[in-house]
Amino acid sequence: MTDVTVMGAGIFGLSVAWACARRGARVRVIDPGGPGAGASGGLVGALAPHVPENWNDKKAFQLKSLIMAEGFWQEVADAGGVQPGYARLGRIQPVMDESGLALARARQASAAALWQGKAAWRVEPAGGEWCPESPTGHVIRDTLSARLHPRHACEALVAALRARGTEVVREGPQEGRVLWATGVAGLEELSHAAGRAAGNGVKGQAALLALDAREAPQLFADGVHVVPHADGTTAIGSTSERDYDDPAATDAQLDDVIARACAAIPALAGAPVIERWAGLRPRARSRAPMLGAHPLRHGEFIANGGFKIGFGMAPKVAEVMAELMLDGVDRIPAGFRPEASL
Template structure:
């Protein structure tokens, strides 16, 4: 039986732990702050694809992962009995002018080529339904690839599934076997100390949870804001992207602007009560892509970091690829995702 130590109980660490324990590895997950203590404890959960043109390895990897997500989360929910909040209900975006309409139609053709029969990108007429963003042109972009998840509940579902396999998240412990570092912003800061230029950094995001039930509807992207109708009858709106900030865990007027933008875009949210505010740091690698693979200066140690805004969407395939590497020595990490690409 192979021993694996995973340091970090965010979405990457927990997902890799799950993929490894399913293959029979002996796993320990160590995090002094507990599960989902960092950005994985956020509230938005937009699993949205990159635009389909200029296709590259990053977009192809993300497509594979988004298509794996349904079975990945269903398996976890069945194993541990916890709900992840996952649903693939698509996304709607307003089209603001004729140039944007022309571009959206071209992207529909491109999506047909690269997504094939797995999902569709359409330009559709707005219907005036309550759960639609306002569109000045009367047109909307609809894609069927986008999904949503509740980040905190997803991490809790992973913790429950691991516990069902006899794996607990502990605050401390000695390394056994290969060691995977999935420690988010703290991990990036540690890597920065050993290199002449920054490997990555934390980027602040702010989001809010509104008391409005639109469960079962598509997520919306309008006014520069993700609007996520969670299955529990709340709506998350977010988020900011702040590379300069004073207090990482505090919300401020920038979140007020996000809430206002969501209400302007979707009038049915106008009177929705704010029931929670969140702010935190997301791990952003210098390359903006996830950092995966062996730690060059430390034999037997590996890194999975840099999830930034797409960590939950990338997690199913990252878990599979990193399990291949840790357990079998099989390297399927695409160019642009390797740790050394950010050095």
């Protein structure tokens, strides 16, 4: 008899399944498309914090998740023998003008307090080949940001789960406690039942370059994330599109993202593009993850709406959902509950 059935093998579903399995639960994960078939099969993998100001439950939850990520992913790798490509190498951002420089310095002080000494946000002189062009001659470097390869992370979780005896299958019975982590399809189901948008799919496009900068920090410049991966590739992304004809097609918008990245970071110029990707990412109306009791399915649970922060939030989401489902302990922030988006 299965104790927990997880519907959906994206980052939220697999992470919650792992948190339950490591506590001794018998778990089955079901996804007709297979692991990482949706947004979690993307390319970028930027685990980056929100700015350290206007503190709220969402930012505090994210901080805890980013801090616990190293241990979470190391345990996953040790259990299954597959590396997720995780490394906490920080992030560099250019400072575009004098007002931005003053704001960045103020945030340096607030990060010292809000990040509890576990990471730093520093303003420093720009320099070096792996550095964005900066009009002020200064950049922001934070030591909290990390990276992983989304596909490798999903593969690592599947390997760890199977090492624990967990089924990861395309079909099967729903037994025990049931969690729905079905991304855009799940948000569409909720929206239809509520008669208004509980969330939606936002299209993103990204590219993978044949450029080995695996020991370098990620960069954020001109609205573009540049993430060096452990496998010797570098990801660039992404767009955020509400209107689109084909959710899986790449087009001139991705060309523009690549061009902006190369203009801001000369080290990227000339690197061959080896893959172009597009897909829909689930965004809850509240813009926070949707966690807790399922609004439509009595006695069942939901974890959805990861949007751009799903991989960064996953370790903490997994912890609180496993506590709720297995122990009845509810530590989910009020803004993360489904009713915040309904």
